[in-house]
Amino acid sequence: MEKYLDIIKNSYSGYWNYLKYELINLNHWDNYFYGLIAISLLVWLLEYVFPWRKNQSIIRKDFWLDTFYMFFNFFLLNLIVLIALSNTASVFLDDTLSLINLSLPDFQLLDINKLLKWLGLLIFFLVSDFVQWNTHRLLHRVPWLWNFHKVHHSVKEMGFAAHLRYHWMEPIVYKSLLYIPIAIIGGYTSKDIAIVYFFTIIIGHLNHANLGWDYGYLKYIFNNPKMHIWHHSKTLPQHVRYGVNYGLTLSIWDYIFKTNYIPYSGKDIELGFNGDESFPDNFIDQELYPLKKN
Numbered sequence: 001m002e003k004y005l006d007i008i009k010n011s012y013s014g015y016w017n018y019l020k021y022e023l024i025n026l027n028h029w030d031n032y033f034y035g036l037i038a039i040s041l042l043v044w045l046l047e048y049v050f051p052w053r054k055n056q057s058i059i060r061k062d063f064w065l066d067t068f069y070m071f072f073n074f075f076l077l078n079l080i081v082l083i084a085l086s087n088t089a090s091v092f093l094d095d096t097l098s099l100i101n102l103s104l105p106d107f108q109l110l111d112i113n114k115l116l117k118w119l120g121l122l123i124f125f126l127v128s129d130f131v132q133w134n135t136h137r138l139l140h141r142v143p144w145l146w147n148f149h150k151v152h153h154s155v156k157e158m159g160f161a162a163h164l165r166y167h168w169m170e171p172i173v174y175k176s177l178l179y180i181p182i183a184i185i186g187g188y189t190s191k192d193i194a195i196v197y198f199f200t201i202i203i204g205h206l207n208h209a210n211l212g213w214d215y216g217y218l219k220y221i222f223n224n225p226k227m228h229i230w231h232h233s234k235t236l237p238q239h240v241r242y243g244v245n246y247g248l249t250l251s252i253w254d255y256i257f258k259t260n261y262i263p264y265s266g267k268d269i270e271l272g273f274n275g276d277e278s279f280p281d282n283f284i285d286q287e288l289y290p291l292k293k294n
Contacts, residue, residue, distance in 0.1 A: 007088050015083045019075060030194035036074055036201065043160040043205040052212035052225065052267055056157055060210070066161035068283060073164050073171070082171060090179075113187035124188050125196050126250075131178050133246050133253040138173075140243040145173065147290040153232060153273045154286065158225075160205040167290060203249045212267065220255055223247040227254075229266035234273060236261075 022033040029035075048058050112120025139149040151167040206213070207228040214226040223245070231245040244261035247254050254260040280286045 011083045011087045012079070015079050019079065030191060030198075032194070032197075033075065035198055036070070039198070039201055039205055040070070040160060043202075043209050046206075047160065047210045050212075051210050053210055056159075056210055060157040060159045062155065062157070062165075062281075063159060063161065065281075065283060066155070066159065066165045069166070070161050070164040072283075073166060073168070077168050077171065080168075082175070085172070086175060110185050111187040112185060112192075120187065121192055121195060124182075124185055124192065125199075127181055127185060128178060128196065129200075129248060129250050130253060131181050132174055132248050133250070135174050135177050136246040136248060137243075137259075138177075139170070140246070144290075148173075150273060150276075150279065150289070151286050153271075154276055154279050155208075155232060156271050156276075158208050158210060158229060158232065158271065160209045163201075163204040163208040167287060169290065200249045212265075219251060221250060221252050223249060223251045226266065227251055227260070227262055229269065229271075230261055230263075232271045233266065234270045234276070 019033075022031055025031065026034060044058075051058075110123065112124060115123070139145045148167040148169045152162075152165055152170070155162040155165060203222060207223050207225055209225055211225045214224045215222055218224075219227065227245050227247075231243065233244075236244065240259075240261055244259055245251070245254055246259055251260070280289055
């Protein structure tokens with residue numbers, strides 16, 4: 001037990017030191033803090049120059065709430081729980097496997113260091129995105145998970161910062177289901193993860209932005225604002241009542257598995273979910289909602 005308490009303690013101090021380093025050091029391209037700010041400002045500028053819904057204010061409904069969510073979920077949540085939980089779970093799994101003379105490297109099926117750099121990154125990205133697509137489907141189909149996911153779907157006006165409005169339980173679900181698939185891929189570095197992460201943040205921000213883009217033929221590969229707006233539609237036909245367009249970064253999974261749905265321009269559709277009139281409108285109550293509901 002003392003071993004795990006030390007891991008938790010070191011996780012907190014380690015991430016706190018990392019966060020301070022990110023805030024005061026601008027001389028590395030994979031700075032997550034300032035990278036998030038730069039991406040957000042760029043997409044916000046695109047919303048201002050190319051607005052799809054021209055009557056929507058640049059400081060839209062819940063803009064500041066979503067901005068708080070963005071920084072809370074991207075940084076503070078890691079400090080509060082995710083890093084400590086992830087590090088402890090990793091060591092616990094290693095210790096459990098050692099009881100039967102196994103370790104995580106025994107399950108490694110692929111070392112991307114042995115591949116061309118671009119191919120290794122592509123495989124890492126595709127595996128991650130496909131697992132997350134399936135996890136997203138679960139968030140819609142499993143009732144108790146849906147109660148957590150309602151926080152994200154409580155957005156009533158779409159904008160880039162809505163991308164990171166989600167309950168703290170969601171990344172735990174995503175990371176838990178992603179852990180084993182990613183563990184079988186070895187050889188990736190923190191720089192590799194940063195490349196993939198920044199790319200997914202850019203696409204995710206654009207998906208939620210007030211932009212009427214679909215990228216032409218690339219819409220069949222990449223998720224886009226015209227597609228993702230339907231994922232947030234309040235009203236859907238009965239045959240797709242559990243949701244549509246689950247792609248996070250890639251839309252190709254939805255086209256392959258027939259969960260794509262764009263019946264017409266979703267520019268002015270109502271967003272939300274049935275019963276959202278009584279959903280809390282502040283951070284604390286939104287975080288507590290799923291626990292009270294369950």
